Amino acid sequence: MLEICNLTKKYDREKGVFDLSYSFEEGKIYALVGPNGAGKTTLIQMIAGISEPMKGQIRLDDQNTLLRKSKSQIGYALELTGNNTKQTVLQFLRMVCDIKFGGKHKEDIMSFLTDFELEDDKDTRMSECSLGMKKKVGIIASFIGFPKLILLDEPTNGVDTTGLIVLKKYIESARKHNCIVIISSHVLDFVDSVKDEIIFLKKGHLVVGNKATTEEQYRALFM
Numbered sequence: 429m430l431e432i433c434n435l436t437k438k439y440d441r442e443k444g445v446f447d448l449s450y451s452f453e454e455g456k457i458y459a460l461v462g463p464n465g466a467g468k469t470t471l472i473q474m475i476a477g478i479s480e481p482m483k484g485q486i487r488l489d490d491q492n493t494l495l496r497k498s499k500s501q502i503g504y505a506l507e508l509t510g511n512n513t514k515q516t517v518l519q520f521l522r523m524v525c526d527i528k529f530g531g532k533h534k535e536d537i538m539s540f541l542t543d544f545e546l547e548d549d550k551d552t553r554m555s556e557c558s559l560g561m562k563k564k565v566g567i568i569a570s571f572i573g574f575p576k577l578i579l580l581d582e583p584t585n586g587v588d589t590t591g592l593i594v595l596k597k598y599i600e601s602a603r604k605h606n607c608i609v610i611i612s613s614h615v616l617d618f619v620d621s622v623k624d625e626i627i628f629l630k631k632g633h634l635v636v637g638n639k640a641t642t643e644e645q646y647r648a649l650f651m
Contacts, residue, residue, distance in 0.1 A: 436448070
């Protein structure tokens with residue numbers, strides 16, 4: 429169980445997230461939807477434990493996600509578009525396994541790379557990878573080990589059709605592993621195809637979805 433309680437982080441009177449509370453159940457896929465500036469990335473980063481709230485708490489299995497020991501239970505790829513290190517794709521993913529899992533799950537890396545059609549790029553330096561390649565590497569880093577909580581922030585950006593099909597496959601695998609998956613995305617058709625529940629963020633406030641279609645709800649809330 430993931431619980432966010434009275435979560436607040438303000439940038440000014442209108443920007444940020446404000447007094448959010450919600451419970452996320454294991455084995456479910458949650459879509460987080462809203463326009464630019466609604467607070468989606470701010471919320472995702474706080475849930476990941478890389479940004480501290482001004483008020484409130486996030487607890488995963490009753491453990492604060494800000495604690496270092498919780499990090500192995502959270503799959504979240506930092507933005508890799510600016511990653512210009514000399515590490516190769518394979519070296520980067522092995523480093524993720526070393527840092528998060530003490531070296532475990534390295535044997536799974538090549539299977540992920542093959543599925544995402546990156547096996548021939550395993551020795552390519554991150555600095556030489558395209559935006560789409562970096563996005564796929566970030567997605568792989570999120571799923572390695574199928575941690576309790578997987579956070580995908582705009583995972584469809586720059587990803588080709590094959591990558592999207594494979595992403596759906598791994599989201600379904602995460603469900604079977606009883607993970608909690610939260611997907612922030614602007615692509616309504618994609619989230620409709622994978623979500624169990626939808627949550628809208630409007631000016632930093634949560635609006636829980638209803639039985640109307642996602643597009644109908646989006647139009648009513650934001651257009």
